[in-house]
Amino acid sequence: MIYTCTITPSIDYTVYVPEFRSGKLNRSDEVYYYPGGKGINVSRVLKRLGVSNQALGYAGGFTGHYIEEFLKNEGVDADFIQTSEITRINVKIKSDEETELNGPGPELNGDQLDALTEKVRLMAEGDWFILAGSLPGSIDSAYFLELANICAANQVHFVLDTSGPALKSLLAAPVFLVKPNQQELGELFDVKISTVAEAFRYAKKLVDQNTDHVIVSMGGEGALMVTQDGAWLAKAPRGQVVNTVGSGDSLVSGFIASYTAQRDPLEAFRYGVASGSATAFRSDLCRFEDVENLLGQVEIYPFEEKGVTP
Numbered sequence: 194m195i196y197t198c199t200i201t202p203s204i205d206y207t208v209y210v211p212e213f214r215s216g217k218l219n220r221s222d223e224v225y226y227y228p229g230g231k232g233i234n235v236s237r238v239l240k241r242l243g244v245s246n247q248a249l250g251y252a253g254g255f256t257g258h259y260i261e262e263f264l265k266n267e268g269v270d271a272d273f274i275q276t277s278e279i280t281r282i283n284v285k286i287k288s289d290e291e292t293e294l295n296g297p298g299p300e301l302n303g304d305q306l307d308a309l310t311e312k313v314r315l316m317a318e319g320d321w322f323i324l325a326g327s328l329p330g331s332i333d334s335a336y337f338l339e340l341a342n343i344c345a346a347n348q349v350h351f352v353l354d355t356s357g358p359a360l361k362s363l364l365a366a367p368v369f370l371v372k373p374n375q376q377e378l379g380e381l382f383d384v385k386i387s388t389v390a391e392a393f394r395y396a397k398k399l400v401d402q403n404t405d406h407v408i409v410s411m412g413g414e415g416a417l418m419v420t421q422d423g424a425w426l427a428k429a430p431r432g433q434v435v436n437t438v439g440s441g442d443s444l445v446s447g448f449i450a451s452y453t454a455q456r457d458p459l460e461a462f463r464y465g466v467a468s469g470s471a472t473a474f475r476s477d478l479c480r481f482e483d484v485e486n487l488l489g490q491v492e493i494y495p496f497e498e499k500g501v502t503p
């Protein structure tokens with residue numbers, strides 16, 4: 194079974210304005226209320242790709258209720274631990290640029306944390322645990338490391354798509370896949386990464402540490418995958434960008450959907466990049482047909498430290 198986990202879900206209040214003017218009154222006649230948070234996005238895309246999974250995490254208040262109802266209507270299985278706090282609303286402004294305003298995650302007490310630990314303990318060998326999205330600073334990183342160690346002990350594949358201080362400590366545990374974007378990878382090492390060669394160098398450090406697959410996503414430029422067996426660069430397909438929110442999460446979904454079916458990391462990488470781009474070309478997340486249509490347009494090249502080998 195595949196489990197996603199979103200500690201900090203959101204409603205993504207997505208507003209299209211032809212020209213956004215900061216400090217002024219802006220009016221929009223096109224708005225959407227998507228359930229968000231990275232793990233939830235991963236779950237929704239997995240479901241669209243025909244892969245059954247369960248969304249775990251925390252939700253509360255009227256916004257939490259909205260998210261649960263939305264997922265139920267889409268047929269996405271969810272089992273959230275309830276919070277007394279209202280789940281955040283993140284504002285996504287789509288104009289000539291994309292502007293985001295994300296709220297904080299919930300304050301969680303010991304019982305709420307224990308309830309998640311218990312769910313992780315019950316996972317079986319061969320299951321997948323995808324921890325995605327921001328991890329509140331109010332929770333000690335040691336807690337997340339404990340979850341990672343339970344996964345390792347029970348041979349549950351551990352996948353990470355998060356950022357910040359907790360990510361740094363979590364990479365001490367065995368990780369099947371981590372998907373930082375270029376900026377998040379840089380933050381891990383306190384450097385600014387501006388070239389693929391630099392991304393390769395730091396991704397390789399993670400592979401040499403304890404991570405099987407590192408995928409560094411680079412927006413419209415595509416992505417770089419580094420494993421013990423080599424490194425590959427995928428060029429993203431070109432298209433009309435509508436809303437890139439969730440494209441990184443879709444990459445993770447596409448990779449896992451393909452990998453669990455074929456156990457072929459390169460094909461999974463291709464499927465992941467196609468899924469990420471398919472989401473960038475839609476207002477909401479990608480659909481199965483979108484991914485299949487883009488698959489043939491994802492070009493993959495082996496990458497060597499000197500550069501790309503076409």
Ligand SMILES: Nc1ncnc2c1ncn2[C@@H]1O[C@H](COP(=O)(O)OP(=O)(O)OP(=O)(O)O)[C@@H](O)[C@H]1O
Pocket residue numbers: 373374375410411412413414415416429430431432434437438439440441442443444465466467468469470471473
């Ligand atoms: N402008 C774009 N054109 C084509 N594909 C894109 C574009 N932006 C993103 N993608 C696709 O989505 C993948 C992930 O994008 P990105 O690096 O922006 O992830 P991210 O920063 O983790 O995003 P998010 O946190 O919103 O999910 C890219 O590797 C690429 O395949």
Ligand SMILES: O=P(O)(O)OC[C@@]1(O)O[C@H](CO)[C@@H](O)[C@@H]1O
Pocket residue numbers: 201203205228229230231234283293295325326327328438439440441442
């Ligand atoms: O604040 P976080 O947890 O880092 O990111 C949350 C978020 O921006 O990520 C998703 C897209 O990846 C959105 O659905 C959501 O609003």
